[in-house]
Amino acid sequence: MSQQGTLHRPMGVSLMSSKEPLLRVEGLKKYYEAENDFLSQLLGRSKTVKAVDGVSLEIGEGETFGLVGESGCGKSTIGRTILQLEEPTAGSVYFRGQDITKLSSEELRNLRTEMQVIFQNPHSSLNPRLTVNDIIGEAFEIHDIGTESERDTRIKELLERVGLNASHANRYPHEFSGGQLQRIGIARALAVDPDFIVCDEPVSALDVSVQAQILNLLEDLQAEFGISYLFIAHDLSVVEHIADRIAVMYLGEIAEYGTPEELFTPPQHPYTEALLSAIPEADPRWDGNRIILEGTVPSPINPPSGCKFHTRCPKVIPPAGYALEQDEWRAILSLRTRIDNGNIPLDQFSGDIATAIREEYDIPDTIPADVDRILSEALEAVAVDDFERASSMLDKELETPCAVHNPAIRSTANGQVACHLFDDRYADGTVYPETTREAN
């Protein structure tokens, strides 16, 4: 579970203080019921996908807030939930101080004139049967804005403003290129003169030269109209370019946030560091160290305990009292995760099973004797198919705070980070009982 703070401000009190940001998200959660087969329904074992699991953030007027992370980490869900296109499971979204999760559908519709969205795929997000005029004018229709001729004038203005020809108004989407369609999508969002736009991967489908045009356009519009953006993208270099502040997400939670400078200055959250190092640098002379993360993002149905990144983290804290090197501990912990999940196909191993397992899962032969003894014992249990015993043995003897406590977001010299490495109490790998944790 998330331990992020939820400071509930009493409603109705000083809604528009000067400190109040344009948008404030608190403890936002969005869970989906995973597809359940008949049997698990019958047995009441429904599964929950924790797409967004306790996210808090603030976006100021005229600010661009970047949200990055790998596919499936919950970026788009946050965007949709903020817009109230989906109902949050928990948490609040304050827009100009008002909790918009509690609005009536009438109020929500009015809110659409202040909050808009631009999607990744302009081909599928624009109705192919409508002319550009109708696509952009739809909002005027819905909100009953202006007379016919006022609308026409406004549409022409908008088209020119986003770099298209006013004469394009009567054409259909299929007559445009991807970049032009994205401009139409932007014009549609601008039509109602919003203060806030969620841009969900607005340039990922575009070629680099067109991508640059659209990024510049978004920045110009912001400068002109003071719009705030929530800019969602998987491409860290695009986000770094456009955002004032950035949040890095992993499995439904925020791992780190700060300004681009803060985020890219070490020390960072180990996930941010890995993500950053994975970006191929457009410089053939670059020879930085690439951190290759093992495996893929775990399923959000049954996410790892403690810090959700601990199953892949290259800096996961070693257990107290042993002289384990980082790579040794990483290999042991990954094997332990497998054992916890019963994910070792015993029938595929022959000969001495314990040895075969060590070999298959690349356990270094350098690990210190005391740890090796524990591991041997656990593997013996695995060999006789007693995963539970192996698992509890390893959990008890070789525990890391990373697998027990979910790190809270804390301020560091470089932005805010959710990682025990930034918490002195965990420096020696001791796992403190939950009760000694500072209240947050």
Place this chain on the structure above:
Amino acid sequence: MALLEVEDLTVRFYTEDGVVKATNNLSYRIEAGEHFGVVGESGAGKSVSSLAIMRLIEDPGVIESGEIRFKGQNLLELSAEEMRTIRGNEIAMIFQDAETALNPAYTVGEQIAEAVRHHMDLDDAAARDRAIEMLDSVGIPDAAERYSDYPHQFSGGMQQRAVIAMALSCDPDLIIADEPTTALDVTIEAQILELLEEVSETFDTAIQLITHDLGVVAEFCDRVMVMYAGHPVEIAAVDDLYYNPQHPYTVGLMSSIPRIGDTRDRLQTIPGRMPDLIENPPGCNFHPRCPYAEDVCARREPPLVNVETGDPADPINSDSQSAACLEHTGDLLEGLDYQVTVRGTDESTGDAASTDGGVSDE
């Protein structure tokens, strides 16, 4: 003789809307073990040129002229049967969309075993073992177990690994990889590129990598061809291409990408967009978007020339940097004038490495 020599390859599609000039007089070579990059925007003709090598251009497409010599043999003269053997055994292809490269109705293992059985003449059990080995070697954990998974049970990154395993099963000398990592997250992309790097080193496999991602090219490729509107506009060693580009389009591409640590407020852009390949602008195809275009550019088509000498380029026999811009044939009055800044995020220096790429006569 290089492993692959493509000479004057011209491919056209005869569509209802008109003739699509997908590639025009394309010439390049790839040496054994070399990583050759093909970059350009969507619709530039990158995929068509690769499909042509595999002889997979379908109606209404026609390979109009040219030669594709693989180990000295012109692939365009082979019978369909001979070509199938080459495709299976010596040249393999990896596509962007791994999911469509795998048949959803068969397990991943079966599909690899099938390929192996085919190429290595093994019995079922041996083919199975070999397939498991292959899956293991491309980093699929619990390969023996995952052998019986269907494609949909694999994540995108794992599917791409399986496709690579299949490509490797025949021990090819050349892999053509068309945007192999475009659909993947950066962390998975890094894994796949490392895998391709390893494979090509171990087996001395040449790789033609098609991508629009200038980061991937910089990291992976030895030499690069930049395509614009069906034409090769620049061919160069990767270092020259980034630090000393000689075609205005290459320069435009380089300056339109956001780079981490870059403090520019605005990105430089190339105005407009690439023409469709039915009605190419006359003269230099790039002239409507080129900041250096002069009158002559709309009249004269720039030939691909050696940028040092101005002589016609010979991309098959020579390594010289070549570009197709009238600057290099001395036909421009004003000339080109630009500066290229490649900024690495190497903390040790933190400096901007700056190269004067200007080739204007002083």
